[in-house]
Amino acid sequence: MITDPTLMNQFFVNLEGVRVLGINDEAEVPEVHIELERQVVGCPICGVVARVQDRRAVRLTNLSMAGRKIALVWNKRRFICLDVACEQGTWTEVDHRIAAPRLSLTDRAGRWATFQVGNQGRDVEGVAKDLGCDWHTVNDAVLAYGEALIEHPGRFADVASLGLDEHLMVREGQRRHKNFVTAIVDVDKGQLLDIVPDRKGDEPKAWLRAMGPAWLAGVTAGTIDLSATYKSVFDDVLPKAILVADPFHLVKLANSKVDECRRRVQNETLGHRGRKSDPLYRIRRLLLLGKKRLDELGHEKIMGYLAAGDPRGELQMTWHAAQSIPELYEVTDFALAEEFIDELIRDMAESTFPVEVRSLSKTLKRWRTEIIAWHKRQITNGPTESMNNLAKRVAFGFRSFRNYRIRALLYAGKPNWDLLATITPR
Numbered sequence: 305m306i307t308d309p310t311l312m313n314q315f316f317v318n319l320e321g322v323r324v325l326g327i328n329d330e331a332e333v334p335e336v337h338i339e340l341e342r343q344v345v346g347c348p349i350c351g352v353v354a355r356v357q358d359r360r361a362v363r364l365t366n367l368s369m370a371g372r373k374i375a376l377v378w379n380k381r382r383f384i385c386l387d388v389a390c391e392q393g394t395w396t397e398v399d400h401r402i403a404a405p406r407l408s409l410t411d412r413a414g415r416w417a418t419f420q421v422g423n424q425g426r427d428v429e430g431v432a433k434d435l436g437c438d439w440h441t442v443n444d445a446v447l448a449y450g451e452a453l454i455e456h457p458g459r460f461a462d463v464a465s466l467g468l469d470e471h472l473m474v475r476e477g478q479r480r481h482k483n484f485v486t487a488i489v490d491v492d493k494g495q496l497l498d499i500v501p502d503r504k505g506d507e508p509k510a511w512l513r514a515m516g517p518a519w520l521a522g523v524t525a526g527t528i529d530l531s532a533t534y535k536s537v538f539d540d541v542l543p544k545a546i547l548v549a550d551p552f553h554l555v556k557l558a559n560s561k562v563d564e565c566r567r568r569v570q571n572e573t574l575g576h577r578g579r580k581s582d583p584l585y586r587i588r589r590l591l592l593l594g595k596k597r598l599d600e601l602g603h604e605k606i607m608g609y610l611a612a613g614d615p616r617g618e619l620q621m622t623w624h625a626a627q628s629i630p631e632l633y634e635v636t637d638f639a640l641a642e643e644f645i646d647e648l649i650r651d652m653a654e655s656t657f658p659v660e661v662r663s664l665s666k667t668l669k670r671w672r673t674e675i676i677a678w679h680k681r682q683i684t685n686g687p688t689e690s691m692n693n694l695a696k697r698v699a700f701g702f703r704s705f706r707n708y709r710i711r712a713l714l715y716a717g718k719p720n721w722d723l724l725a726t727i728t729p730r
């Protein structure tokens with residue numbers, strides 16, 4: 305049996321200058337009691353040798369050993385400055401190797417938990433259960449280590465194409481508050497750089513300016529949804545960057561016009577909202593499929609139901625107009641693409657077309673430069689895999705913006721996990 309304190313330290317803690325006082329194996333989770341070896345401590349303000357005032361036992365959740373849950377109980381000394389004229393008063397000893405101040409996980413357990421949640425995508429709940437502690441203990445550690453990891457400057461290096469996109473963050477709680485946030489993305493790397501509050505322009509502008517002129521000079525292109533607010537961010541802060549309207553968002557907008565038209569025609573012809581048996585309602589999904597994914601049978605089905613439910617051919621016209629949007633992106637030559645879009649703008653503006661098609665023409669006209677810019681620089685903001693996963697996995701259920709931001713960035717921000725062993729938690 306080992307009774308020597310130094311050997312016990314090697315076995316349980318393995319930190320120089322830490323003494324194991326004993327092990328309480330009668331506690332529900334076995335406790336290893338430790339203290340720091342005695343040494344002369346000076347007051348941080350005046351330097352006068354301090355006196356130990358008292359001790360306080362701090363319980364820390366540690367990594368399991370050999371499958372058994374284990375806790376460290378750190379007998380922390382509280383010091384007092386003996387110089388009566390000094391303002392310091394009392395203070396408690398700190399040792400980051402054991403645990404970061406304010407956290408109830410040991411340093412080792414904190415780093416492990418951060419990796420489990422942030423890199424492996426595990427639930428905080430499950431990690432807490434493994435360690436034998438509560439949700440907050442793990443979450444606090446993930447935020448503290450995670451924040452240091454995502455703010456490492458190396459993560460922001462070499463960004464050439466920047467995307468701005470709005471995301472929905474749903475807060476936990478009775479009301480399930482909906483808040484929009486702005487995601488700042490390196491679209492070449494598919495990497496989430498940061499998340500800032502709301503979908504207004506001020507926050508992204510401030511974020512970009514804080515990166516400094518050298519960093520901004522490296523950004524030569526940007527992509528946005530069809531949002532005037534985000535366009536103003538680029539106009540103000542990155543006026544020289546080529547700005548590209550995200551194709552995914554444009555196609556989505558065209559599809560929304562098909563939906564609008566379908567609902568209007570439905571209402572005008574049958575006098576009620578779409579029901580299961582209504583012809584136009586039956587093809588509502590087929591209409592959004594796009595030419596490439598629509599087989600012959602689907603096409604026939606659409607034509608059949610349109611004949612039944614679209615007497616003036618309005619939905620058919622809108623459907624065709626929307627289908628010509630993806631075709632714009634099949635053109636590879638810039639000059640041809642310019643001709644193509646000008647033709648679309650002109651054709652769709654004709655008074656014989658339904659209001660939805662004419663509105664699409666207006667959008668194309670307003671965003672012509674940015675839409676056509678895709679043919680100079682083929683970048684897209686929307687369906688990058690990491691952002692989709694992000695939306696599915698961490699876009700809801702957060703109590704605070706900080707929590708949401710750190711978790712999202714650990715997941716989709718591509719932090720350098722090799723640094724996890726060396727960073728200092730916030």
Ligand SMILES: [Zn+2]
Nearest residue numbers: 347350385390
């Ligand atoms: Zn002092």
